[in-house]
Amino acid sequence: MADEAKTVSRREFLTGIGGAGAGLVLGGLLVKGIFLPPEVFAVPASGGFLLVDTKKCAGCDTCMLSCSMVHYGRVNPSLSRIQITKNPFGKFPYDMEQVQCRQCPYPACVDACPTGANHADPDTGVRMVDADKCVGCERCVNACPFTPSRMQWNFEDRHAQKCDLCADTPYWNKEGGAGGSQACIESCPMRAISFTNLTPIQDDYGYRVNLRNEHWGWLSLDTTDFGQESEFTLPTMPGAAAASH
Amino acid sequence: MGDVVLLGVRDILWFDTAGWLVWLMPFLGVLAAVASRRRDPFIEDGRVLRHDRPAMLSHWTHGVGTVVLLASGVALGFLFVPALVAGEEPTWHVMNVHFAGVLAFLFGTFYYGANTLLSGRLKEHLPHSLKGSLQDAVAHYRAVFTESEFPGEGKYFASEHLSYPMAAIGTLFMIVTGLFKVAAHSIDIPGSLMGVMTLTHDVVTIIMALFLLAHVIMGALVPWSWPLLRSMFTGFVSEDYVKHHHAGWYKQLTAKKSETDAPASPDVQEG
Numbered sequence: 001m002a003d004e005a006k007t008v009s010r011r012e013f014l015t016g017i018g019g020a021g022a023g024l025v026l027g028g029l030l031v032k033g034i035f036l037p038p039e040v041f042a043v044p045a046s047g048g049f050l051l052v053d054t055k056k057c058a059g060c061d062t063c064m065l066s067c068s069m070v071h072y073g074r075v076n077p078s079l080s081r082i083q084i085t086k087n088p089f090g091k092f093p094y095d096m097e098q099v100q101c102r103q104c105p106y107p108a109c110v111d112a113c114p115t116g117a118n119h120a121d122p123d124t125g126v127r128m129v130d131a132d133k134c135v136g137c138e139r140c141v142n143a144c145p146f147t148p149s150r151m152q153w154n155f156e157d158r159h160a161q162k163c164d165l166c167a168d169t170p171y172w173n174k175e176g177g178a179g180g181s182q183a184c185i186e187s188c189p190m191r192a193i194s195f196t197n198l199t200p201i202q203d204d205y206g207y208r209v210n211l212r213n214e215h216w217g218w219l220s221l222d223t224t225d226f227g228q229e230s231e232f233t234l235p236t237m238p239g240a241a242a243a244s245h
Numbered sequence: 246m247g248d249v250v251l252l253g254v255r256d257i258l259w260f261d262t263a264g265w266l267v268w269l270m271p272f273l274g275v276l277a278a279v280a281s282r283r284r285d286p287f288i289e290d291g292r293v294l295r296h297d298r299p300a301m302l303s304h305w306t307h308g309v310g311t312v313v314l315l316a317s318g319v320a321l322g323f324l325f326v327p328a329l330v331a332g333e334e335p336t337w338h339v340m341n342v343h344f345a346g347v348l349a350f351l352f353g354t355f356y357y358g359a360n361t362l363l364s365g366r367l368k369e370h371l372p373h374s375l376k377g378s379l380q381d382a383v384a385h386y387r388a389v390f391t392e393s394e395f396p397g398e399g400k401y402f403a404s405e406h407l408s409y410p411m412a413a414i415g416t417l418f419m420i421v422t423g424l425f426k427v428a429a430h431s432i433d434i435p436g437s438l439m440g441v442m443t444l445t446h447d448v449v450t451i452i453m454a455l456f457l458l459a460h461v462i463m464g465a466l467v468p469w470s471w472p473l474l475r476s477m478f479t480g481f482v483s484e485d486y487v488k489h490h491h492a493g494w495y496k497q498l499t500a501k502k503s504e505t506d507a508p509a510s511p512d513v514q515e516g
Contacts (some may be wrong), residue, residue, distance in 0.1 A: 014359050015279045021272035029265050106419050113427040114261050117436075132436035132443070135426060136321060137258060137340060138333040155331075 041111050043120035046103035046127060047178030048165050048197045050082070050185075053211035055093045055221075056192035059086055061183035063098075063193060070172035070183040071161075079154060081163040082184050082193075098192065100184075101150040101163035103127055105199065109151045109162065112143035118151075118160060121167065124178040128164035131157065165195075257337050259344040260430055264282060267427045270348050281356075283364045286400070286494075288502050290509035292481040293495075295400075301477060303357035310350025315440030315454055317343040323447040347423065354416060369399070372406035389469060404463075408456070415452045422446040 008016075064080035072079050083099040089094070107127045110118045117133035118140045120126070129140075132155075140151040140160050154161045166176025166183050174181045178197060185193045194211050203233070260267075284297040296304070320339045322328030330339050361367050372378035381396050383404030388395040396403075425442040428434060434442075465474045469490070476482045487495045 009362055011279055012361065018272045018275035018279060018359075022276060024268060025265055025269045025272065064497050114258070115439075116433050132440035133434070135260075135429065135431060137260075138336050138494040139258070142333040144484070155328070158328060 004225075019050055024122055037057065041108060043110055043127075044125040045105060045199055046120070048099045048122040048126060049103050050163065050165065050182065051128075051194040051196055051200070051209040051211065052098035052100055052211050053192050053194075054096055054098055054212055055216075057084065057098050058190045058191045058192070059084055059096050060189065062187045062189060066183040066187040067163075067226050070166060070169040070176075072157075073171040074156075076156070079161075080154065081152065081161055083148065083152075085148070099146075099150065100193075101127070102146070103163075104145075106219075107129055107142035108143040109160075112139040113160075118162075121177075124167070124179050125167075126165050126167055127162065128167060129160050129162055131159040131161070134159035136160075190239060259341045259384060260427065263344070264321065264427055264430050267344075267347055267351065267424070270351035271355040274352045274357075275359040277352070278356050278359030281360060281362065286498060288484060288498050291484045292499065293484055293487045294478040294480055295473070296480050298480070299356070299360050301354050301480065303360060304477060306349050306353030307357055308353070310346050310348075310353050311453065311457055313346030313459060314350055316345060317346060318450055319454075322449075323450055347427075351420070354420065370401060370406065370409045372403070372410070375407075378403040378406045383410065386510070395490060395492065397496070398490070398494070400491060400494040400499070408459070411452075412456055415449055415456060417455060418445060418449045457507045 061077060061084055063082050064077040064084060065075050067079075067080040067082050068074055068076045071081070077083075081101065083095045085099055087095050087097075103126065107118075107120065110120055110127055113119070114137060115132045115133050115135055117135070119128065119130065121128055136158055138153055138160065140162075141149050141153055144151045151160055152161050164176075165178055166172065166174075166181065167178070169176050169183065172183060173187075174183075176182060182193075182195055185195055192211060194209070200209075278299070281299040283299055284294060286294045317339050319326060320329040321336065321343070328336075330336050354467045361370075381398065384396040385398060385402055385404065387393055401409075422442045425434065425439070426446065429439055464470050472482045472486045484495075487498070
């Protein structure tokens with residue numbers, strides 16, 4: 001008696017593939033929904049923060065130009081991660097605002113990102129964007145609690161962007177990041193931008209800093225302001241540069 | 246405040262809330278093909294069955310999916326093409342349209358692929374030889390424009406044979422790179438790999454757009470293709486059309502018809 005080998009027809013094979021695949025997808029969905037706990041969002045604190053003092057800002061936009069230059073090799077204020085907004089009808093010091101990323105303790109932009117493109121650097125904690133991983137959904141732009149959003153849409157290269165404290169500056173020969181230099185600070189002629197690796201206390205308005213020296217007082221200008229150093233509550237991170245003001 | 250905003254955003258982006266559908270569609274396409282019954286072409290009452298229902302379903306789901314994907318993809322911007330939508334909400338809406346296109350495209354493509362495997366019809370799409378197919382394609386279009394004799398072409402023209410492998414490879418690249426982009430919503434994929442995937446996806450978009458353009462022009466806009474376009478809705482072309490444009494296929498069909506029409510008596514078989 002000849003052995004009749006059991007053969008699998010194409011139809012049977014494809015039925016198996018289709019059934020197994022569909023079962024895997026639906027089963028995985030069920031397992032995820034019922035058995036897996038909800039994801040916990042936790043990121044380390046940023047190792048550095050930009051500080052700005054609007055009273056010192058002259059609105060020259062040098063910081064914007066240098067930011068665009070060191071990141072993209074192009075001088076385009078729209079590509080700058082720090083923005084200077086001006087209100088011609090406002091009165092000093094509310095006629096101008098330096099709009100910088102505050103490296104929030106709870107970075108809503110990082111939490112909103114579906115692909116992990118917007119992330120906290122594992123070494124420095126700086127919130128930054130991996131442009132290659134950005135799918136362009138702009139959720140981060142919407143999630144930023146500040147107005148205008150500190151997450152920006154790079155309309156030229158079509159990805160989200162934000163201040164990375166100059167950690168990724170291919171057009172600059174200086175070491176940036178939480179332990180290095182920042183182009184906006186170095187280029188500001190008014191010394192209206194500074195850096196700290198202490199965590200500022202943030203409220204709904206962000207944090208305000210006095211970067212003025214005693215010369216302002218000689219001119220009878222205000223040298224007392226919110227956000228003095230006493231508001232910085234956390235110690236210096238190891239290896240990071242000391243507060244520069 | 247942030248949580249409320251995020252909840253709203255998560256609800257509105259289907260790539261996040263219903264991304265599993267993307268993974269389900271290929272398998273649904275395969276299962277649908279297994280459940281389908283194909284009909285071979287036949288001649289009846291002066292008409293020839295060109296497309297059965299599974300062929301029409303796979304064509305239109307794949308085709309509509311492609312059009313939706315291209316339109317929404319172009320609107321979102323790629324390579325050197327600037328985005329036509331600006332702002333968060335318009336972007337989300339277009340991304341959701343892209344998501345719907347992905348579902349239709351994947352279902353249609355895998356339904357077609359599984360159908361083709363099951364019916365063993367892959368061979369009839371492929372070029373017999375590059376040189377021969379090129380010569381036949383030239384002869385065909387010479388006949389179209391000069392009223393000369395059509396070469397005895399089969400069910401598919403030589404130009405269709407030539408473009409089939411390119412379209413298949415383009416579709417394959419589009420699916421693989423697209424699935425990587427969807428997978429990035431669930432797993433951590435290195436940025437360098439995602440950069441390659443996005444660039445490939447964008448380049449293949451141009452190739453697919455050119456294919457679609459050529460397909461729409463040659464398959465729907467030029468007058469001599471109208472009978473075929475009609476058959477994509479009705480399933481049938483006229484026998485005269487097949488005689489004139491697909492002489493080789495008509496020969497096969499009539500041979501097959503005479504085989505099936507012949508009485509199956511032992512005398513006839515022996516004689």
